[in-house]
Amino acid sequence: MKKSKIEWTETTWNPITGCTKISDGCKNCYAERMTKRLQAMDLDKYKNGFDKITLHEDYLNEPLKLTSPTMIFVCSMSDLFHEEVPYSFIDKVFNVIRQTPQHTYQILTKRAINMYKYFHGRAIPKNVWLGVTVENKKARDRIQYLKQLNAIVKFISCEPLLEDIGSLLLNGIDWVIVGGESGHNARKMNKEWVLNIKEQCELYHVPFFFKQWGEYGEDGVKRSKYKNGKLLNGKEYLEKPIRNEFENNEYHYAMMHDLTYDVHFNNEQDSNNKGFTDSYDDCLSYIEEYNGTNHSYFKDYKGGTVSIICNETGETIFETEVKKAK
Numbered sequence: 249m250k251k252s253k254i255e256w257t258e259t260t261w262n263p264i265t266g267c268t269k270i271s272d273g274c275k276n277c278y279a280e281r282m283t284k285r286l287q288a289m290d291l292d293k294y295k296n297g298f299d300k301i302t303l304h305e306d307y308l309n310e311p312l313k314l315t316s317p318t319m320i321f322v323c324s325m326s327d328l329f330h331e332e333v334p335y336s337f338i339d340k341v342f343n344v345i346r347q348t349p350q351h352t353y354q355i356l357t358k359r360a361i362n363m364y365k366y367f368h369g370r371a372i373p374k375n376v377w378l379g380v381t382v383e384n385k386k387a388r389d390r391i392q393y394l395k396q397l398n399a400i401v402k403f404i405s406c407e408p409l410l411e412d413i414g415s416l417l418l419n420g421i422d423w424v425i426v427g428g429e430s431g432h433n434a435r436k437m438n439k440e441w442v443l444n445i446k447e448q449c450e451l452y453h454v455p456f457f458f459k460q461w462g463e464y465g466e467d468g469v470k471r472s473k474y475k476n477g478k479l480l481n482g483k484e485y486l487e488k489p490i491r492n493e494f495e496n497n498e499y500h501y502a503m504m505h506d507l508t509y510d511v512h513f514n515n516e517q518d519s520n521n522k523g524f525t526d527s528y529d530d531c532l533s534y535i536e537e538y539n540g541t542n543h544s545y546f547k548d549y550k551g552g553t554v555s556i557i558c559n560e561t562g563e564t565i566f567e568t569e570v571k572k573a574k
């Protein structure tokens with residue numbers, strides 16, 4: 249498993265290759281382009297090409313080899329809920345996910361109905377974030393299926409954003425990612441469409457992650473996606489979800505405006521140490537208390553890691569990761 253270039257994850261896990269185009273967002277599919285390239289390079293994993301769904305049993309155990317907690321995007325080269333992927337194989341994927349609670353798995357699909365049906369009678373592990381792609385108005389139906397699922401984090405990826413998406417009704421949604429298309433035949437994304445989604449996120453207090461402009465910049469001019477960057481009105485928006493799940497020693501995420509924290513909590517009590525707590529609310533109150541300052545606290549305490557690292561720039565959004573010691 250390699251480090252991913254995708255800004256909202258850390259690595260990708262691809263136990264399935266190949267897919268079938270099902271919606272407008274698929275037109276310039278990145279997975280298709282990459283698969284063709286890797287096939288031409290004679291990589292055994294991609295020998296069946298893009299049009300054939302191939303299940304890779306030998307890649308199922310990859311996450312078991314990662315010891316440190318990692319954010320893993322599942323199936324960046326396919327769609328886990330593709331009609332030709334049997335439930336028995338998806339079960340195997342989730343068995344690995346259950347065996348590795350230290351990781352967080354991001355699963356994004358355009359086949360929201362299939363995902364919804366798969367989870368009928370199956371529990372969703374707490375280390376799984378479920379998302380649907382919503383690239384245009386037509387694709388908004390997928391959100392209704394996502395909302396009915398009991399995932400810790402439910403997210404929407406509006407990438408490639410192809411039109412003004414109108415109203416998204418973000419109640420029950422924890423995260424929205426927006427991005428423009430890249431590649432030779434990329435379609436243009438208008439700034440107003442992005443601002444519309446950003447405003448809805450603010451209205452519903454949903455973290456907003458602006459990934460990139462893609463091939464067309466904020467000014468509408470075509471140039472390299474690297475030159476176009478990811479500034480929106482001069483600012484980066486890289487917000488991520490807030491989570492508050494202390495059961496089962498899971499990992500927790502918090503996002504607050506103006507500060508980023510890296511918070512690890514030990515659940516032991518110690519009256520001598522202010523700021524030492526197993527309560528998430530307390531955690532947030534410390535964050536508020538030290539808002540705007542620059543501190544580093546409570547590291548490697550009593551076998552658990554307890555630290556608060558604050559940045560005083562106030563410029564961008566902070567990520568918080570909270571680990572409850574075992």
Ligand code: SF4
Nearest residue numbers: 267268269274277279
């Ligand atoms: S669902 Fe995803 S992987 Fe499959 S064709 Fe569409 S964009 Fe490509």
